Amino acid sequence: MKYVLRKLTTLIITLFIVSLLAFLAFQVIPGSPATNMLGTNATPEKIAALEAELGFDQPVLVRYGNWLTDFVCGDWGTSYSYSLPVKDMVMEKLPNTAALVLLAFLIVVAASFPLGIALAKREGGKLDKCMTVINQVCMSIPPVFVGILLCFVFGITLKVFVPGGFVTFSEDPVTFLIYMLFPALSVALCRIAMTVKMLRSSILDEMNKDYIRTAFSRGRTRADALKKHALRNAIIPVIAFLAVTAAELVAGTIIAEQVFAVPGIGRLLLASISARDFPVAQAIVVLLAAWVVIVNFIADILYQYMDPRIRIQ
Amino acid sequence: MNVFRFKNQKERPESLEHKDSPNYYWVIGMAISALMLVLILVGYVWTPYSTTEMSGREKFLSPCLSHPLGTDNFGRDLLSRIMEGAGSTFLIALCVILIGGIIGTIIGSLTGYFGGMADVVLMRVCDAITAFPSILLALVLIAVIGMGKYQIILILGILFIPSFARVVRGEVAKQRTLNYVQAARLMGASHMRIIFLHILPNTIQVLLPILTIGFNNAVLAEASMSYLGVGVLPPDASLGRMLSESQTYLAKAPWYALFTGLAIVLMILGPSLLMEGYQHRKRKG
Numbered sequence: 331m332k333y334v335l336r337k338l339t340t341l342i343i344t345l346f347i348v349s350l351l352a353f354l355a356f357q358v359i360p361g362s363p364a365t366n367m368l369g370t371n372a373t374p375e376k377i378a379a380l381e382a383e384l385g386f387d388q389p390v391l392v393r394y395g396n397w398l399t400d401f402v403c404g405d406w407g408t409s410y411s412y413s414l415p416v417k418d419m420v421m422e423k424l425p426n427t428a429a430l431v432l433l434a435f436l437i438v439v440a441a442s443f444p445l446g447i448a449l450a451k452r453e454g455g456k457l458d459k460c461m462t463v464i465n466q467v468c469m470s471i472p473p474v475f476v477g478i479l480l481c482f483v484f485g486i487t488l489k490v491f492v493p494g495g496f497v498t499f500s501e502d503p504v505t506f507l508i509y510m511l512f513p514a515l516s517v518a519l520c521r522i523a524m525t526v527k528m529l530r531s532s533i534l535d536e537m538n539k540d541y542i543r544t545a546f547s548r549g550r551t552r553a554d555a556l557k558k559h560a561l562r563n564a565i566i567p568v569i570a571f572l573a574v575t576a577a578e579l580v581a582g583t584i585i586a587e588q589v590f591a592v593p594g595i596g597r598l599l600l601a602s603i604s605a606r607d608f609p610v611a612q613a614i615v616v617l618l619a620a621w622v623v624i625v626n627f628i629a630d631i632l633y634q635y636m637d638p639r640i641r642i643q
Numbered sequence: 644m645n646v647f648r649f650k651n652q653k654e655r656p657e658s659l660e661h662k663d664s665p666n667y668y669w670v671i672g673m674a675i676s677a678l679m680l681v682l683i684l685v686g687y688v689w690t691p692y693s694t695t696e697m698s699g700r701e702k703f704l705s706p707c708l709s710h711p712l713g714t715d716n717f718g719r720d721l722l723s724r725i726m727e728g729a730g731s732t733f734l735i736a737l738c739v740i741l742i743g744g745i746i747g748t749i750i751g752s753l754t755g756y757f758g759g760m761a762d763v764v765l766m767r768v769c770d771a772i773t774a775f776p777s778i779l780l781a782l783v784l785i786a787v788i789g790m791g792k793y794q795i796i797l798i799l800g801i802l803f804i805p806s807f808a809r810v811v812r813g814e815v816a817k818q819r820t821l822n823y824v825q826a827a828r829l830m831g832a833s834h835m836r837i838i839f840l841h842i843l844p845n846t847i848q849v850l851l852p853i854l855t856i857g858f859n860n861a862v863l864a865e866a867s868m869s870y871l872g873v874g875v876l877p878p879d880a881s882l883g884r885m886l887s888e889s890q891t892y893l894a895k896a897p898w899y900a901l902f903t904g905l906a907i908v909l910m911i912l913g914p915s916l917l918m919e920g921y922q923h924r925k926r927k928g
Binding site: 352355356358359466467469470471472473474475478479481482486493574577578580581582584585588589599600603604606608611615618619622623626 | 774775776777778779782783784785786787859863866867870871872873883886889890893894897900901904907908911912915916919
């Protein structure tokens, strides 16, 4: 419990620092947003008036304080380009991205654990050798290209879905799932390959340790020793890796959303950066960064739950 | 149940090792890398067709004898364009690992050798940077300093520093305690001399794999950023941008996307197979 509390304090401090950095990053951008918004009919008086309205005449730290309290209270500012509340724009797209990340993560876990364990069981076998090569190739294919290949095979040739089309969850849950499945697959593929490789070598490392030899001497079979003894220890580094994966998948969805034209926050982020619509970009960056920090926090907690040794330190 | 079956490779009797089987990773990796390198290097000085000349009559030609990889939406020869794009992507990736590698190695060797507060702080910063997905950080930096070829090189170069710094730091910290360093100290060698002339050459073992991984990640990152439209801007060539263009014509000219993507895959696969082969060889030898 003490451990959790200590980690929780670190989490809050980290979130604070990350939000400050994200805020500052968008403050040092050259060019005043007021000038951009007013365009050609900007006069010095108008710019000054708009800057005062946007709060740009105050010192940076004061602005950060205001922005943070507003952000926590649910007022995320107004989009420069659309004059809509940022929160509404983001919240509209967020469920799609969340579904995509969740699905991709489930695919990674569901595919890599059985595969990694099976390969470790048959170390040096035909399956193991084949998969090592396939793994290497999978890790070399950029997610963008995986997405395009999936579009071509399943979208254009087999006509399972329409490339560039999208069906919302409320319209038809099953079709929605199909439209989500392929983007999720495209980001998951190389993470699966990495997780399998890692799990395999982690299990094999454990299988060479003394306690496994003891288990053998007591008459355990290889499969039993692996399942009952080695796996529990071998999984610990993989948990940490899965936390990184959960964070990386979010970044991967930015690409997948672009390839499959999924209306998610990744596309919104890209569009807002291109249009220099910084309130939107800033809100999304803070959200994604918070996600990364929180995922790492959860991994830390899981870690000490799985491995009591960490709790003592 | 034979317990010895579960020992790892090193402990196996020598006769069980496939001593004479060739190192396939090495051979295939070498072949792929050589192919791509030849394409890229030749592409700098000569391409079969002009990469800018358009031809209305030769739009969307499928692969044939005169255009081995077909043509694109403007009737430009795809092989020539891929050679140009791969060359540009290769240069960008090279610059990125040069920036990241040199600065990262300097930071890593200094902090690893001297330790102290700077070491702790810098490594915490590195940890923090690596915790975030690089695409996310790159997008933020692009928002700040803008897009384009040189911006991408600078941004990715900065983002690649921590991975080099961390690995080099670990190795230098390990080497520092070894006898040869102390011997050099006794002989009156300065710290800088020890770091850069004595220790650094010994870190090449860990530096080579990280350079390969860095190169692959740089190719991947450049392709992704350019695909997203925030990386290399026209008129500069890039495989990522070609990929995004080709997606529009996926139904009409699938070979456009296929060959462009394949070029990226081969560019990454070659070095990573070479590295795998290198590690296998080290384990055996």
